[in-house]
Every structure is written in C-alpha cells, then in structure tokens.
Amino acid sequence: MSEGVSSLPWAAAPAAGNAIGLYAKWTPALDAKIEAAQQHLRNACAAHRDGLVQSSSLGVEDMVITDLISRAGLNVHIATLDTGKLHAETLALLPRIKDRYGLAVEVFKPVAEAVIQFVRKEGEEAMYKSIELRKACCGVRKMEPLSRMLAGRTAWITGLRREQSGARGDVAFDEDDGNGRRKISPLADWTWAEVWAYVQKYEVPYNPLHDQFMPSIGCAPCTRAIAVGEDFRAGRWWWEDSTKECGLHAKS
Numbered sequence: 243m244s245e246g247v248s249s250l251p252w253a254a255a256p257a258a259g260n261a262i263g264l265y266a267k268w269t270p271a272l273d274a275k276i277e278a279a280q281q282h283l284r285n286a287c288a289a290h291r292d293g294l295v296q297s298s299s300l301g302v303e304d305m306v307i308t309d310l311i312s313r314a315g316l317n318v319h320i321a322t323l324d325t326g327k328l329h330a331e332t333l334a335l336l337p338r339i340k341d342r343y344g345l346a347v348e349v350f351k352p353v354a355e356a357v358i359q360f361v362r363k364e365g366e367e368a369m370y371k372s373i374e375l376r377k378a379c380c381g382v383r384k385m386e387p388l389s390r391m392l393a394g395r396t397a398w399i400t401g402l403r404r405e406q407s408g409a410r411g412d413v414a415f416d417e418d419d420g421n422g423r424r425k426i427s428p429l430a431d432w433t434w435a436e437v438w439a440y441v442q443k444y445e446v447p448y449n450p451l452h453d454q455f456m457p458s459i460g461c462a463p464c465t466r467a468i469a470v471g472e473d474f475r476a477g478r479w480w481w482e483d484s485t486k487e488c489g490l491h492a493k494s
C-alpha cells in the first residue's frame with residue numbers, strides 16, 4: 243500500500259454497530275414503495291423474460307431486491323461479479339441466498355490470465371498508484387466480466403438509489419443504460435432508513451460489514467468505513483477525488 247493510503251483512517255472508523263438498530267425506520271410511504279418496486283419487477287419480467295438479469299453486488303439494496311423477487315414469485319436470473327478482491331463476508335452471502343431463497347446466483351469472474359498479466363505488470367496495489375490504473379483494474383476485474391453477464395440480455399436490475407450520491411441523484415426506475423439495454427432500479431426512490439426497515443421486517447440476510455459503517459461495499463482494498471456525516475459512497479476509492487464510480491453505472 244502506498245504511503246498516502248496507509249495513513250488513511252481505517253483505524254479511525256467508529257466502533258461497530260447494528261445497522262438495523264442504527265438506520266431502520268418504517269415510513270408512511272414504504273408500503274406503497276414496496277408495492278411499486280414489485281410492480282417494476284413484474285413489468286420488467288413481462289417485457290424482457292429471459293433477457294432480464296439481476297446484477298447483484300450483494301450489498302443490502304440488492305439483497306432487498308432479491309427478497310422482493312422471491313416474495314413476488316418472479317423468475318429472474320441473479321448474477322454477481324467476483325472480482326477476486328471481495329471480502330469473505332460478501333462471498334458468504336452466496337450460500338445464504340441459496341439457503342434462504344433456494345436461488346443459485348451465477349458468479350462471473352475475471353479472466354485469470356488477464357488478471358495475472360495486469361498484476362505482473364502493475365502490481366497488486368496498482369489501484370492506489372493512479373486513477374488510470376485503478377480504472378484499469380476495475381476494467382479487468384469488473385467491466386469485462388460484466389460484459390459477459392449482460393451479453394444477450396435486454397435489461398438488468400440494479401440496486402441504485404438516488405440518495406446514494408449526487409451522481410445517482412437522477413436515477414430512474416427504468417432507463418436506457420447507454421448500451422441499448424434497459425436498466426431497472428426498483429429502489430430508486432427508497433431512503434437508507436426504508437431499506438433497513440424492509441430488512442428488519444422481512445429478516446433479509448445482509449453483509450455484516452454493513453454493521454461496521456460500510457454502507458457501500460465493493461472490493462476489500464477499495465472499501466473503508468465512513469465517518470458520521472460522510473456521503474454513502476465516501477468509503478469507496480476514498481483516496482481519490484472522483485465520482486466514486488467504477489464504470490458499471492457510467493452514463494455514456
């Protein structure tokens with residue numbers, strides 16, 4: 243790890259708490275939002291059938307969507323990206339999804355030879371050296387596998403919410419992804435409190451790292467806890483002054 247990065251505040255993260263206890267708050271609007279989210283999912287299923295995939299990061303929003311899909315009895319293929327840099331806690335959700343919902347999540351991994359070549363040339367910690375190398379790492383480990391996940395699909399379901407960041411402030415429930423597919427974000431108007439109220443009510447399995455002040459969880463080297471008052475995505479690529487996006491949801 244570079245000197246600048248090692249001095250950043252992993253150790254300064256606040257003591258772990260319980261995310262449900264900290265955040266969950268049922269709101270008067272939530273029943274209607276749940277119904278609307280399920281209707282968006284039903285509409286997507288009807289419009290796209292086998293062309294539809296839930297691209298799950300295994301973050302709490304995506305776990306809520308998997309629960310909504312299951313609860314509505316919808317036949318939606320679920321897939322995730324295993325970059326080779328995920329926390330063990332994230333990967334541990336895969337068998338929990340199988341146990342809870344009877345759903346197998348298809349896992350897309352980067353091309354091993356491409357990763358080996360990249361690491362050999364740029365090093366294991368290339369992401370800290372420059373934004374270009376960080377994006378190149380995301381390209382090899384995320385974007386290429388994502389392109390295989392979406393090949394032949396006409397629509398994908400994401401856990402994007404408008405509240406997550408300024409860059410996501412105009413996320414629509416159903417929009418063009420810039421590559422000819424529809425991107426369905428059924429939780430676009432949900433608040434963080436509502437996400438956790440749903441988790442509490444329906445006992446949705448979630449990544450215990452959310453209990454450690456990590457609202458947005460990506461690869462282990464590129465995720466840290468956030469401090470009180472920081473943006474939801476401040477813990478992603480925290481050493482960068484960037485939009486905190488890896489390219490998966492870039493607008494072309």
Ligand code: SF4
Nearest residue numbers: 369379380383461464
């Ligand atoms: Fe690489 Fe970090 Fe991007 Fe993961 S988030 S692919 S480790 S740069």
